[in-house]
Amino acid sequence: MNIFRLLGDLAHLASIFILVHKMHTTRSCRGISFKTQALYVVVFVTRYIDLFYSWISLYNFVMKIFFISSSCYILYLMKYRFRPTHDPTLDTFKVEYLAGPCFALALIFNYHFDFTEIMWTFSIYLEAVAIFPQLFMMQRTGEAETITTHYLAALGIYRALYIPNWIYRYYTEGTVDPIAIVAGIVQTGLYLDFFYVYFTKVLQGQKFELPA
Amino acid sequence: AKPSEGHDEL
Numbered sequence: 370m371n372i373f374r375l376l377g378d379l380a381h382l383a384s385i386f387i388l389v390h391k392m393h394t395t396r397s398c399r400g401i402s403f404k405t406q407a408l409y410v411v412v413f414v415t416r417y418i419d420l421f422y423s424w425i426s427l428y429n430f431v432m433k434i435f436f437i438s439s440s441c442y443i444l445y446l447m448k449y450r451f452r453p454t455h456d457p458t459l460d461t462f463k464v465e466y467l468a469g470p471c472f473a474l475a476l477i478f479n480y481h482f483d484f485t486e487i488m489w490t491f492s493i494y495l496e497a498v499a500i501f502p503q504l505f506m507m508q509r510t511g512e513a514e515t516i517t518t519h520y521l522a523a524l525g526i527y528r529a530l531y532i533p534n535w536i537y538r539y540y541t542e543g544t545v546d547p548i549a550i551v552a553g554i555v556q557t558g559l560y561l562d563f564f565y566v567y568f569t570k571v572l573q574g575q576k577f578e579l580p581a
Numbered sequence: 582a583k584p585s586e587g588h589d590e591l
Contacts (some may be wrong), residue, residue: 374590378591381591416588419587419588423587425587425589426589429589429591432591433591436591489588531590534590546588546590549590
């Protein structure tokens with residue numbers, strides 16, 4: 370554990386709390402992509418299969434349980450509690466185009482060709498691109514509620530902080546995890562456009578609007 | 582841990 374990793378995980382937690390808070394206070398899931406949220410459930414469930422056979426630490430265990438349960442809870446809120454506020458006609462990105470190639474890549478580029486390892490690799494690749502339906506939805510509407518942008522910023526910062534974490538671990542432990550590093554850099558890169566608008570406009574108190 | 586020794590990140 371190092372400070373980058375800890376802050377990254379805390380940013381990840383914060384993003385989930387912001388999202389749940391947004392839904393409860395506005396009693397709505399407007400502007401949130403159900404598909405992206407469903408992809409996160411798939412990501413966590415396929416990544417944390419090791420909950421059944423490997424113990425890393427209490428921290429690790431609690432966080433994994435939290436990520437699986439909170440992502441399922443978010444789907445429940447979107448599908449049942451606030452269903453009328455979700456507009457599926459805006460959420461049209463085809464998730465097959467993400468899951469298919471990620472699975473194929475996981476079969477080719479992995480550390481060991483066994484079930485749990487391929488599922489772990491698949492989850493890393495899928496997480497990198499899971500934000501696409503959400504970004505695509507914002508592209509279509511051209512704007513986002515401020516609280517939605519805070520959610521996305523926290524989520525992007527989480528993976529961005531993992532990058533110095535890997536650099537730190539390389540120097541202190543000699544650990545290198547090329548799959549996580551490449552996917553993590555891609556994942557962070559996808560946020561660059563968003564970050565630009567977020568830091569130059571939203572934090573200045575302006576509305577998140579994409580140029581027409 | 583090396584990647585081969587299990588994944589300790591989230």
